[in-house]
Amino acid sequence: MKLTRNRKEVTEKFDFSIPYDLKSASKIVKEASMEKFDASIDIAIRLGVDPKQANQMVRGVATLPHGTGKKVSVLAIVTDDKKEEAIKAGADHVGFEDYIKKIKNGWTDVDVIVTMPSAMSKLGALGKVLGPRGLMPNPKSGTVTNEIGKAIIDIKKGKIDFKVDKNGIVHASIGKVSFDIKKISENAEELLSTIKKLKPSASKGTYIKSISISSSMGHAITVESSSFNQ
Numbered sequence: 001m002k003l004t005r006n007r008k009e010v011t012e013k014f015d016f017s018i019p020y021d022l023k024s025a026s027k028i029v030k031e032a033s034m035e036k037f038d039a040s041i042d043i044a045i046r047l048g049v050d051p052k053q054a055n056q057m058v059r060g061v062a063t064l065p066h067g068t069g070k071k072v073s074v075l076a077i078v079t080d081d082k083k084e085e086a087i088k089a090g091a092d093h094v095g096f097e098d099y100i101k102k103i104k105n106g107w108t109d110v111d112v113i114v115t116m117p118s119a120m121s122k123l124g125a126l127g128k129v130l131g132p133r134g135l136m137p138n139p140k141s142g143t144v145t146n147e148i149g150k151a152i153i154d155i156k157k158g159k160i161d162f163k164v165d166k167n168g169i170v171h172a173s174i175g176k177v178s179f180d181i182k183k184i185s186e187n188a189e190e191l192l193s194t195i196k197k198l199k200p201s202a203s204k205g206t207y208i209k210s211i212s213i214s215s216s217m218g219h220a221i222t223v224e225s226s227s228f229n230q
Contacts, residue, residue: 002183019224026184028221029213031179039216040070041177043188045170045195046210048203058170059163060139064185067158070111074152075099076135077115078122082148089152098228100126108133110162112161114143114151134161141151162191170195177215188213192228 014028033039049056059224075093077100078087084096093099093110096119103126113130114139115123122129123137130136137143141161145151162172172188192211199207 009079014219014220014221016219019222021224022185022188023181025213025223026181026188029178029180029184029215029218030179032221033215035177035215035217037075038069039177039218040068040173041175041179041184041213041215043170043172043191043213044119044220045172045192046193047164047170048206048209049164049200051164051166051168051170053202056200057164058195058198058200059161060194061152061159061161062172062191064158064160064174064187064190065176066179066187068160068173068187069179070173071111071113072112072155074155075110075113076148076152077113077119078148079116082116085149085182086152087150088179090156091152093109103129108135110135112155112192113137114145114148114155116148120144137157149221158187158213160191162195164198174213184213188223196228 014032020028026151029041037062047058049058051057072089075090076091077096078094083094091114100122106129108129113135119138127136142151142154142159160172162170164170172191174186174191192208196208206229208225208228210222211225213223214220
């Protein structure tokens with residue numbers, strides 16, 4: 001593939017073949033970004049687990065101290081007595097039967113759905129629509145709860161749901177290129193710390209095998225991972 005002038009300048013300026021500590025990698029991903037918009041910064045963490053084994057599944061939530069920089073659209077599917085609480089907490093859409101009907105008709109224009117345990121029987125029938133899009137509320141991710149207001153506030157502040165994929169990799173957005181180095185590295189550290197705590201007892205050998213961060217269309221920078229296995 002022919003390199004553009006900007007891409008060539010980046011490859012000459014940085015050595016992408018070696019791992020860096022997290023702060024250095026955060027600095028490079030900012031400086032190496034050539035996008036003309038405020039690109040997202042993403043992290044990919046390869047784990048030493050077999051996701052096909054139920055006892056090696058890694059899934060959880062992390063509240064990034066500086067958020068993701070993205071505006072997260074939240075739908076609260078709640079009964080009338082919880083609607084005011086959801087609105088005050090900042091939900092973008094609030095309703096019950098009306099939104100269940102919209103979803104049945106194919107509407108999924110939200111990032112996160114929060115609901116109550118008593119409403120899950122209604123949402124269960126929407127699994128084929130919500131499941132493939134990662135929108136099905138789940139108690140483990142805190143999106144099925146009676147504390148609707150708190151759940152919405154946490155999501156708006158930067159709470160993210162992550163899950164290891166079939167290849168043993170966790171993908172997540174940890175900020176924007178406009179974030180300073182400290183914010184990027186601290187968000188990454190929080191996610192890595194959370195994943196480290198979730199190490200399955202059935203996972204043997206090296207748990208965090210590799211880490212890389214990149215901007216939306218930028219080079220991947222390898223992060224030194226051994227320190228996160230200690």
